Amino acid sequence: MSDRDNTKEGGRERDIRIEKLARLREMGINPYPYRFQRTHSIEEVRKGEETLLPEEVEIAIAGRIMSARGHGHTSFGNIKDDTGSIQFYIKDADVDEKTWALYKMTDIGDIAGIWGVLFRTRTEELTVKVRKIELLSKAILPLPEKYHGLQDKELRYRRRYVDLIVNDEVMEVFRTRTLIIDTVRDYLRQHNFLEVETPILQPLYGGAMARPFVTHHNTLDMTLYLRIADELYLKRLVVGGMERVFEFCKDFRNEGMDRSHNPEFTMLECYAAYWDYNDMMGFLEEMYARVCEKVLGTTSIKYGEHEIDLAPPWKRLTFFRSLEEKTGVDLTVADVAEIEKVAKKHNIDIGGVTGRGALLDELFSELVEPGLIQPTFITDHPVEISPLAKMHRSTEGLVERFEPYIAGFEVANAFTELNDPIDQRARFEDQVRMRKEGADDMHPIDEDYLRALEHGMPPTGGLGVGIDRMVMLLTDSSSIRDVILFPQMRPEHGREADKD
């Protein structure tokens, strides 16, 4: 990419604004000064109207000029800060010459500070009558059109800064995202969970079934992987005596991208010693409902077409029972041939699917998953697809696991953690076997993790919650890109931009 490409952005309007920079400097005005002393945020101005307006208190606010409506000797406009937007009014007779001249040179998009007093216009709009203006940062690129704003999704994702300036609802989504995370964190702390940080760069990846990103450490001259989960590290900490731990974990998975998958995403994982998956189920539904209540003031949400009620208790349905409801067959002890027969009967393409667990999983995602709109815990999965979960206490071939579904999304994943080191080794070895048979996302053996288990891990309940999906549900966003500030994109100018 050459400089020329950059200079062209904004066209002639950019050139005009650059010329203004020079003219401003000639007037003795620094278009990029160092600080500004605000007296109020715009929200505080609105809240303080009762005293600020009648007493004509001079206020100082700062923000971005969003519009201007000139009328010759006067002008109206709007200025916007972090907390809101307010109208300003400037009249040449009210201000000194220099202020008027400066105002005439400010453009929509500039950052400015304003001193003035409040009044209400004929139409009763609360307005700041300008006494003085200070230019705080000259924008040399114009903002998008005031009415339609920035619509193009590609530009909105690539230039999130502009998206945030002009599309207020985008700012709102990301504020909500933060509120959600804060609320989850509060909930965990109230339950005496300790927040920790574990490695993102891992010599061995694990804790989920996914292909990793691979990188290299020069000094150590070794391959490192970006974590696909922090599960195995958190459980090491449980072994170490941290009885309740959690981490908001940025995970990286080198797989397909679509409406609900970004290569990097945020997962909450938490582990509680002496809990089992039943404890975790109650803990999660309570957490979800509490967060929803905090964010929306209610536990019922609208997501696309659906009205969903998150109030606990959520429906519980075992994995095999859910399949039986759709197929009429209990597959709990069925062998591969039997499962294939059922798949064929339901016209499910099982080409490339190998192994009993994967087959069952395929059946489940085709037949059951799309119909799970109201919150539902799917429980007690087949052991083949759950190498880190403990054997079910009463049914052979199953593990103690649950996955809650909302609006057809899997929103979490949890188990009674496998803490038997001998069994865990056997499960890892099974994974390696399946990997040799062609499944390339199976779990590698982590010897150090096994050693940790050999020191004894208390019975433990573990939970992973997809934070991005939680945000999607609570903000009625149909794409994960709408809840990640900077979603992954190809370079603007194709592969050439990738070169050094």
Place this chain on the structure above:
RNA sequence: GGGCCGCUAGCUCAUCUGGUAGAGCACCUGCCUUUUAAGCAGGUGGUGCUGGGUUCAAGUCCCGGGCGGCUCACCA
């Protein structure tokens, strides 16, 4: 990866079966002292994503490439 759709002024969009581009907003000039998608008059601004091809002539038709959206597949 497949299918469908899109890419034209800074932004939002037009341009019918091919005849070298147009509007609104923004910007510039002038008028306008309570407007709010302010108004009125005039004006500037284009590598039509990119590279080929067909044609007297391509934004438009054909082929390759790029980026994006939706969707299916893959994938938890």
